[in-house]
Amino acid sequence: MRTRLGWALVALSAVCVALGVAVMVVLGPDSRMTTGPHPVDTDGFVVVTAPKVLTWQGVRIDVLAELPANKPVFVGLGNSVDVQDFVADSERLEVTSFGTPWSPRTREVKGRENLPSSPTALDWWIAKSAGLGGARLSTTLPDETVSLAITSVGSSNLTGLRVSLAYGVEGGFLKGTGLLLLGVGGVWAGLLVRRGPDLRRSEADDVDGEQHVDDEEVVYVYLDDDGVEHEISAAEAAGYDVVETVVVEHPPGPEPDAARVVYVFVDDDGVEHEVGEDELDDYEILDEEDER
Amino acid sequence: MRRALAVLVVLMTTALLSSCAVPLPRGSSTVEKAAVRADEVPQILDRYQQVRAIAAKLLDPKPLSTVEAGSVLAIDSGTFEVEQRLAQDKDLPVSAPVLDEVHVPRVGAYPLWFVAVVSDKAAGVNRVQVFERASSVDPWLLVASPETLPDTELPGLRHDDGFVLAVRPDNAAGLSSSPAEAAKLYAEALDDPGSKAGATVADDGFITQMRDAAKANAGLDGVTFSQSWDVDDVEFVLRTDDGGALVFATLLRRDTYEVADGITVGWPGGSPQQAFLTGGISSSGELRFDHQVLLYLPGGGGPPRALGQYGGVVSADGS
Numbered sequence: 001m002r003t004r005l006g007w008a009l010v011a012l013s014a015v016c017v018a019l020g021v022a023v024m025v026v027l028g029p030d031s032r033m034t035t036g037p038h039p040v041d042t043d044g045f046v047v048v049t050a051p052k053v054l055t056w057q058g059v060r061i062d063v064l065a066e067l068p069a070n071k072p073v074f075v076g077l078g079n080s081v082d083v084q085d086f087v088a089d090s091e092r093l094e095v096t097s098f099g100t101p102w103s104p105r106t107r108e109v110k111g112r113e114n115l116p117s118s119p120t121a122l123d124w125w126i127a128k129s130a131g132l133g134g135a136r137l138s139t140t141l142p143d144e145t146v147s148l149a150i151t152s153v154g155s156s157n158l159t160g161l162r163v164s165l166a167y168g169v170e171g172g173f174l175k176g177t178g179l180l181l182l183g184v185g186g187v188w189a190g191l192l193v194r195r196g197p198d199l200r201r202s203e204a205d206d207v208d209g210e211q212h213v214d215d216e217e218v219v220y221v222y223l224d225d226d227g228v229e230h231e232i233s234a235a236e237a238a239g240y241d242v243v244e245t246v247v248v249e250h251p252p253g254p255e256p257d258a259a260r261v262v263y264v265f266v267d268d269d270g271v272e273h274e275v276g277e278d279e280l281d282d283y284e285i286l287d288e289e290d291e292r
Numbered sequence: 293m294r295r296a297l298a299v300l301v302v303l304m305t306t307a308l309l310s311s312c313a314v315p316l317p318r319g320s321s322t323v324e325k326a327a328v329r330a331d332e333v334p335q336i337l338d339r340y341q342q343v344r345a346i347a348a349k350l351l352d353p354k355p356l357s358t359v360e361a362g363s364v365l366a367i368d369s370g371t372f373e374v375e376q377r378l379a380q381d382k383d384l385p386v387s388a389p390v391l392d393e394v395h396v397p398r399v400g401a402y403p404l405w406f407v408a409v410v411s412d413k414a415a416g417v418n419r420v421q422v423f424e425r426a427s428s429v430d431p432w433l434l435v436a437s438p439e440t441l442p443d444t445e446l447p448g449l450r451h452d453d454g455f456v457l458a459v460r461p462d463n464a465a466g467l468s469s470s471p472a473e474a475a476k477l478y479a480e481a482l483d484d485p486g487s488k489a490g491a492t493v494a495d496d497g498f499i500t501q502m503r504d505a506a507k508a509n510a511g512l513d514g515v516t517f518s519q520s521w522d523v524d525d526v527e528f529v530l531r532t533d534d535g536g537a538l539v540f541a542t543l544l545r546r547d548t549y550e551v552a553d554g555i556t557v558g559w560p561g562g563s564p565q566q567a568f569l570t571g572g573i574s575s576s577g578e579l580r581f582d583h584q585v586l587l588y589l590p591g592g593g594g595p596p597r598a599l600g601q602y603g604g605v606v607s608a609d610g611s
Contacts, residue, residue, distance in 0.1 A: 058315040081324060082428045085401065086428040122428065122429065144325060145324070
């Protein structure tokens with residue numbers, strides 16, 4: 001059971017490692033994918049995404065719309081109810097689907113050759129930007145149905161429009177790193193779980209509140225019907241139920257006194273005689289190291 | 293081992309916290325939105341009050357067209373015109389209503405609208421106001437403002453996930469008739485008390501008041517008075533807690549005077565009739581009124597009942 005749990009944890013963690021690496025590789029250190037500039041073939045006034053094109057929330061997007069000759073351009077993200085009403089009667093290029101990194105499908109919609117109002121004057125945009133020759137929008141997609149609109153401003157149109165797009169997750173690279181670390185930690189933990197005895201020892205540590213030495217020996221014993229104990233290997237023990245765990249501690253023996261200093265008197269015959277500290281005054285101390 | 297577990301816990305916590313901001317597919321692909329954000333409502337009401345105060349000070353209804361529309365604008369313009377024609381040397385009262393409640397529906401298309409209940413202690417009334425944004429490029433405008441007495445209890449409104457439930461005017465589910473039909477029934481009861489509708493609709497304060505006024509006008513010597521009622525299209529309906537509906541209906545009233553030869557009918561000073569028909573009526577005349585009525589349709593059936601109204605003269609012809 002413990003072995004299977006360990007393997008499961010290792011496998012799951014390996015998936016985390018793979019995902020983390022994938023996120024880091026795909027997003028890169030700036031946590032986003034960038035594509036463009038892409039030319040958009042339109043001579044109309046509006047390019048707008050259909051309500052069901054932007055289907056994610058929490059994705060960070062950066063849109064740069066550029067027009068030649070310093071023509072004014074507007075980029076805005078708004079709830080689809082607002083945006084669709086705004087462009088409903090205007091001629092427009094509608095993006096009906098979008099595949100990453102850049103494969104939009106579009107359709108032309110006929111209508112009036114202007115917008116009912118200047119987009120910059122409206123208060124319902126979730127995010128907006130306008131500029132001469134280019135406008136850049138940076139925002140995070142909210143949890144509501146939204147549409148992105150690129151419109152001309154004033155009497156100009158969108159001829160020569162080029163769009164660059166970047167999308168990603170804020171802090172995505174760090175999150176990928178976190179996932180990778182989580183996976184590595186999980187693999188480690190899985191291996192530890194698989195090594196059951198270590199875990200039991202840890203439990204014993206917790207109970208006793210003492211640290212056990214690492215070289216503790218585990219002996220598995222099988223008790224037969226006659227009450228005779230037979231020592232078996234760990235592999236064999238895995239096939240039996242553990243009935244009882246007995247911790248046998250070796251009685252504490254005299255520990256060598258590492259700090260004890262032995263003073264020795266060497267007589268003329270070269271024979272050593274141990275002397276006490278109280279007798280040292282009668283002798284000249286000759287350090288053993290110095291002697292060498 | 294404990295150190296390993298601690299590291300594992302830290303890593304898992306980090307991963308869980310990170311996952312909070314992981315992009316996800318949107319929960320719903322329905323195209324809809326809250327009609328208005330809660331923080332926008334006080335701004336909309338403040339703007340309305342400011343413009344109304346300016347119009348009242350100038351005694352000029354023109355600024356009102358930037359904050360009002362429909363029959364509210366017609367009624368208020370009529371009120372301002374009356375004041376101008378009567379050349380009364382007094383400012384129209386300007387009050388500072390307090391916002392009590394806001395009820396916002398979720399909508400899938402324009403027009404956007406919401407209901408605000410405000411109390412005006414100076415005027416001694418509560419107003420159940422409907423603000424509408426007709427399109428994405430239009431401003432918020434007041435389109436209905438029936439007044440109720442302070443002690444009038446409004447039925448509780450049914451909400452779903454914080455948003456008030458709107459009812460389509462032609463939806464009769466749980467009601468004796470659809471809100472549009474109920475408003476029509478109510479107008480018929482006013483138009484002809486002896487009709488089947490008149491027998492169905494119970495006399496409430498508004499019906500009594502209108503019938504008393506008609507009776508007084510009909511009692512003028514040498515004058516043939518008639519009154520007719522119609523109803524405008526119903527647009528705004530809210531579901532009540534009991535399964536009923538709260539209906540904002542606009543009733544169109546027409547008072548017609550036919551005067552016998554040699555007689556001129558005049559009205560007391562300060563009345564709207566005097567303002568619009570300055571020289572009185574010597575032949576015939578007609579006054580048109582708009583009345584915004586807040587109708588309550590009880591759940592499970594029952595006739596409509598008016599909880600409040602706001603009305604006035606909107607135009608007149610006479611000779």
